[in-house]
Amino acid sequence: MYHDLHFAFNFPLFVGSPAVDDADLRKNDVVRIYDIFLGYTDCLCATDKILRQILIQPEFQKEMGTAEFYYHLGKYAAEWEEKTGNKDVSVLAAAYRCGVPVHTSSPGDSTIGMNIAGLEIKGLKLRINPSIDVNETTSYVLYAKRSGGESGVLLIGGGSPKNFMLQTEPQIQEILMLRDVGQDYFIQITDARPDTGGLSGATPHEAVSWGKVDPTRLPDAIVCYLDVTVALPLLTHYALARHKPRPLRRLYDRRPELLERLKKEFFRHTRI
Amino acid sequence: MYHDLHFAFNFPLFVGSPAVDDADLRKNDVVRIYDIFLGYTDCLCATDKILRQILIQPEFQKEMGTAEFYYHLGKYAAEWEEKTGNKDVSVLAAAYRCGVPVHTSSPGDSTIGMNIAGLEIKGLKLRINPSIDVNETTSYVLYAKRSGGESGVLLIGGGSPKNFMLQTEPQIQEILMLRDVGQDYFIQITDARPDTGGLSGATPHEAVSWGKVDPTRLPDAIVCYLDVTVALPLLTHYALARHKPRPLRRLYDRRPELLERLKKEFFRHTRI
Amino acid sequence: MYHDLHFAFNFPLFVGSPAVDDADLRKNDVVRIYDIFLGYTDCLCATDKILRQILIQPEFQKEMGTAEFYYHLGKYAAEWEEKTGNKDVSVLAAAYRCGVPVHTSSPGDSTIGMNIAGLEIKGLKLRINPSIDVNETTSYVLYAKRSGGESGVLLIGGGSPKNFMLQTEPQIQEILMLRDVGQDYFIQITDARPDTGGLSGATPHEAVSWGKVDPTRLPDAIVCYLDVTVALPLLTHYALARHKPRPLRRLYDRRPELLERLKKEFFRHTRI
């Protein structure tokens, strides 16, 4: 999400190479992400400067989850896109415009989290509360199930974001103790294998034992061992070629309602 | 950290196999982590029940970072170890006894985060603030550098925890704008390669361009492509064989002092 | 090449799954290649039976390289395709029809090599001579260079076949001591990384140090870390979409001439 801001703010990133002398890059004020080059001063620090101006605006001065945080940030990203005439380059701006909630499981890890922490020393009132993310993401899945629909996960990569998405079902069943049977669809694109025992490589089969995936839907569950830069364009092209655009769900706007539904069902079964 | 509690609370985990029918496991109340089996009711839910009793204790009813959170939790883990006579099985208990701070970059991702979120619906006052973790971890590195010592990172695996540990140097240089030159030592044990462009596979060379690693120390930086269950016993055995035990640093106890030093240096350069 | 014969002979292969009980498969006369099932008796042994009838035909009773061997075998594969009406299913048949030479670096490794070895016990006169393959493949590259053209390698996977294709340049320069500068193009699709030190992961950069790849063409050399079942359809579709079919080179037919040219240039520089 941080590096998405370079696009929104119209700062340049360059095609580079991993086979370079990184001490040289450092001396020349260039930062590398594998084969992408960006300026330390011109891009990183310039992005930070604008970001800090945004973070001290009034709408950020309170406790919130990351969905609300990224929505506010996405509004600025969308404005910057308009201002610079550089449209449709920012994921945060697109998510803002479409009402798609964006969550992160590790809010302190990234230059956004670093800037928030830096400003907190100077008195920033913003507090990211991870529990809000846990309960909101769970409420989306519960609603999909309770409203007669189906739920699915499309996992790009692995690590903490993967489990964060999948733990919504155990949150429903194991923690809130509500009746459910797991996700209906599971598609993962990864290069991680299960044998290391890590989260990134855990299979939909393993997820079934946790109640994360409906065992009856296992034959449709897919792990695709593929570079995501190849898989995502293929999937996207396929989706656009096969389906007409559908009306937006604007799930972001419905967060208060869906969380309320979750709490209501929870309290029906639980005493305070 | 969550699964560490099974050991502390003396709940059994079993050696299993990844080549099983997971729908069968689910039916039989068994949960699988690759080749480890644990009981859904007997282990998972039983752990949750004790955990929730702990989380509602008075010391948890406030805002804190994860180091403080795990310290309080570690105290209970240590007590359970004593009570069950099952000593030296819990990492959290050991960290508590030794004053080693434990941080996580994704506090909402895990069954601990899920239980906190569930209890928050019922009024729990605990708030995990990720910014506290960002600033505390940064203060450790800054202190190591300012007190004439050296700093290093030992990275087991990758993902968000890896960057969380490495971003301490950019937090010092890029965000707090204090003078520094990067980590002195970098050892990583991983199976992730750099070519996917992900965090887990990013090399110490790449980290140099970000100021995360001191370029003059690059020849000593190591990426070891190895299963950690092989690497860690070898490293541990080597360390124990070559060095006598050293007095504990008890870094946990010094957190307030180290954070104060960071703030003091920050404010020397910055106006509020 | 052996499993290609099942298609030519019109024996069925089935879509299976890797998550099965292989002892059960064995009991039920089914053989597995990852997620492909084939009958032990109906497919494997039936293929062997026809193959042995072919191998005892007169044209096989002599010393030859694998290009000639597969050409003769391809003629039978093409006849079987015609006979069963099951056209364009066999790679060997297609190579035969187009005059594309097919070489293998490990002629004894595969059920074809096993059947040859079995028949040798009974007096088969066929002898595969690997040196013929080494010199023929080298002659193709030398001819491409000497006739004003360019040469390139498209490597699918790694292992011994990869080096066998790349060693043609050292054969020219280091062994035959003829002047040359390495391949002009290098495209590899693999999942092997260089850090293990194995052949499969060796990069075009490493190949440059051996004279296998022209150093001035290195910027165009590509290693693509991708599953070949995704990469090959994309490459094939791209090639068919961008270029009209070209007249066949029928390199197979020109083998004697190209080997003669190699020997002539060699003897110009070398005394017997």
Place this chain on the structure above:
Amino acid sequence: MYHDLHFAFNFPLFVGSPAVDDADLRKNDVVRIYDIFLGYTDCLCATDKILRQILIQPEFQKEMGTAEFYYHLGKYAAEWEEKTGNKDVSVLAAAYRCGVPVHTSSPGDSTIGMNIAGLEIKGLKLRINPSIDVNETTSYVLYAKRSGGESGVLLIGGGSPKNFMLQTEPQIQEILMLRDVGQDYFIQITDARPDTGGLSGATPHEAVSWGKVDPTRLPDAIVCYLDVTVALPLLTHYALARHKPRPLRRLYDRRPELLERLKKEFFRHTRI
């Protein structure tokens, strides 16, 4: 086997780095194998020169399998070790002294195969016949089984050598049609996963369906996803620590006898 000769002939290899400019290496007469440097003229071409002197000796001027070939070559390697006082550095020399047969599945692929092919142009009489390797390796396994013992495979890496070792059981059962039940032990150290469908990653489970591994021994079969430079010293140290040296079997010397046994059993069941 080729690079083993540098050690036998006492030519130097150097610890280098994969992060170098390979065009520079090429200009400076240095050849790279991942992080090993060797001189093009001083090591490669110097090794070739001695190798060619050996290959024209009388004992090589006939048809043979690779076991016999490497035995003859190992004799020279052992003599060079003596001569240069540089003992116990060559694998070929050790195998020669201990009577351990060495086979390769791809005799034309390597600088040894290249030198043989180059000399063949000048009239060398040596012919490597891969069928001899297929039948000799099969005879070892059959003898182990028929003499009341057990057989096992220790697979370091994958590719063609892996299958060449494993195909001995199908050679017994499927091709020679003799009764058998597969290998008793299967240990593999690899970094290749099964999901790509390649040979290197094929599991012992898959091998069971082919009759390559005895299904009743599957629980003992091991695939260890580990860098072999870590695994092999651990295994070797373990073996040396747990077992006293055993008398050598000198399997090389028994090849004619074992092949005769295989043929005898074959002809008992088969008409010519």
